Amino acid sequence: MLLLIPGPVTTRPEVRQAMGRDLAPWDNDFRQFLARLRGRILRLAGGTDPAHAALPLQGCGHFVTEAALRTFLPPGGRILIPATGAYGNRMIRLAQEAGRVAVPLPMGPADAADPAAVARALADDPTLSHVGLVYSETGSGVIHDVPAVGAVVRAAGRRMIVDAVSAFGALPLDLSAQPEVDAVVFTANKCLEALPGIAFAVARADRLRACVGNAGSWSLDLADIYAGTLQFGAGSFRFTPPAQVLAALDRALDFLDAEGxxxxxxxxxxxxxxxxxxxxxxxxxxxxxxxxxxxxxxxxxxxxxxxxxxxxxxxxxxxxxxxxxxxxxxxxxxxxxxxxxxxxxxxxxxxxxxxxxxxxxxxxxxxxxxxx
Incomplete structure (x- = not known):
């Protein structure tokens, strides 16, 4: 069957076969594997250690998007979100449900986010600490210019959260060139061509340290994941990880490395x-x-x-x-x-x-x- 949905995607048989053995997530061999895998993800995002951290979270893209919103905005914090379409609207709802204040930036359903409009909105409302942007809006098919929007966010002295769920692994991204980005979030089962069940945030370490206690959720707290990494090492995982899914992701990254x-x-x-x-x-x-x-x-x-x-x-x-x-x-x-x-x-x-x-x-x- 040719699976033509924007995730989960058609995968290679070698990726599926990587799930074919049982793994113990607390075993030392697995811990070494996970530390190596997190390093691969970090480099793919253009992050550097120790300035950035690759943080795994069980579940889908919505889980890690909500975790980023909860972690980097305090309760009542205000975020500007260009209303890019269905997934921009979902980011708005996730922020609202988490007790944050989402301020939509209206735009046409077939338009790309306008950096000048973002700049004006930030200038008009100094209470907005963040901008949330969907890189690839799968509701419409439009790709938004993350570096251009990031530049106006950076110039305004604000922060940014990037939903790269259907972009990461194919569309360009370099966190080292965008210090305004608190986190980019994504999943394994789209452009990485792996399987569903695991999501990641690649985030700034200084911002993670500054945002301890914001989340109001133990499960969806990126700062707590980072604290665990510092305490127990990059091979550690809070709660039971989808170990076989991570093995499949590692194999999928081999193909991405080979292809570029x-x-x-x-x-x-x-x-x-x-x-x-x-x-x-x-x-x-x-x-x-x-x-x-x-x-x-x-x-x-x-x-x-x-x-x-x-x-x-x-x-x-x-x-x-x-x-x-x-x-x-x-x-x-x-x-x-x-x-x-x-x-x-x-x-x-x-x-x-x-x-x-x-x-x-x-x-x-x-x-x-x-x-x-």
């Missing part, structure tokens, strides 16, 4: 272009214009045809060996196709053929968009 982040991004971009041009050739209309389309996910307007049914379409695709999401996160109805994972442009060409056939299977004859 720039080459991985080029492959994803070629995947996207094959899909984007392919669906246009079928008479369908992508959600974004080509100049704003990122390499991670393509959303496609649904056909204006009474036979259209998203679940029926998903089922028809699945019968042809292609699996996509059975929901959408754009303001208008779309279907979404991920372009990341252990896949190639040839796989995307096959997916385009399957989309064409699936539309015919469910009786769609008019493929122009409802809301284009």
């Amino acid at each position: 982040s720039a080459a991985r991004l080029a492959r994803y971009t070629a995947n996207m272009r094959t899909l984007y041009d392919g669906v246009r050739g079928l008479g369908l209309v992508p959600w974004l214009p080509p100049e704003r389309q990122g390499p991670v996910i393509v959303n496609v307007h649904v056909p204006d045809d009474p036979a259209w049914d998203l679940q029926a379409f998903v089922d028809a695709l699945k019968s042809r060996g292609v699996l996509i999401s059975n929901f959408f996160t754009t303001p208008a109805p779309t279907f979404r196709v991920g372009c990341i994972g252990a896949i190639t442009p040839a796989d995307m060409a096959r997916a385009v053929q399957a989309i064409d056939a699936a539309l015919t299977d469910i009786g769609v004859t008019h493929r122009e968009a409802v809301h284009a």
Whole structure:
């Protein structure tokens, strides 16, 4: 099955096979392995030891995003969050549910975050200590300019939290060049092409030391994870870790090292272009214009045809060996196709053929968009 969702992604068999043995997370061999793995993650983010720390947390991207918000903002702390789409809105809700004050920065659903607008908002409200930005907005497919936004945050003397959940491992990131970033957060099961179950924050050590006691949660406290690292070493893990998932991640990083982040991004971009041009050739209309389309996910307007049914379409695709999401996160109805994972442009060409056939299977004859 070709898994074309923006995470979990299609993985290599060698990555899945790495989970094939039992591991004891408190064993000394595992502790050495975990310390080495955290070092690999730290270097991939452009972090340096001891200025930064790679902090593992069991669970999904939402868990580590909430942990960062709780850790680096005190209760009642105020954060500006560009409303980039579905995942920007989720960051807003996570902050609010944690008792922090999220101040949305309105923007168009197909727009990139405007650094000048961020600068104006910070200048107008000196109580905002942080900016939270989604690097790759999988709700729309737009990629936001983290260095450009970071530059205005840095100039304003504020801090930044970056959600790189569907960006890390492919899109450029260098924490050593962005000292305003308290933490970048991400998971293993997207551009790293590993398996779900583990998330990471790469964070500034000085900020972690300054934020002890903020979280109001033992489970979601990055400062406490860091304190444990200092006390027990980088091979330590609070609570029971997903040991086999970490083993799979280590194997996946071998493939990333061999390919290189720039080459991985080029492959994803070629995947996207094959899909984007392919669906246009079928008479369908992508959600974004080509100049704003990122390499991670393509959303496609649904056909204006009474036979259209998203679940029926998903089922028809699945019968042809292609699996996509059975929901959408754009303001208008779309279907979404991920372009990341252990896949190639040839796989995307096959997916385009399957989309064409699936539309015919469910009786769609008019493929122009409802809301284009």
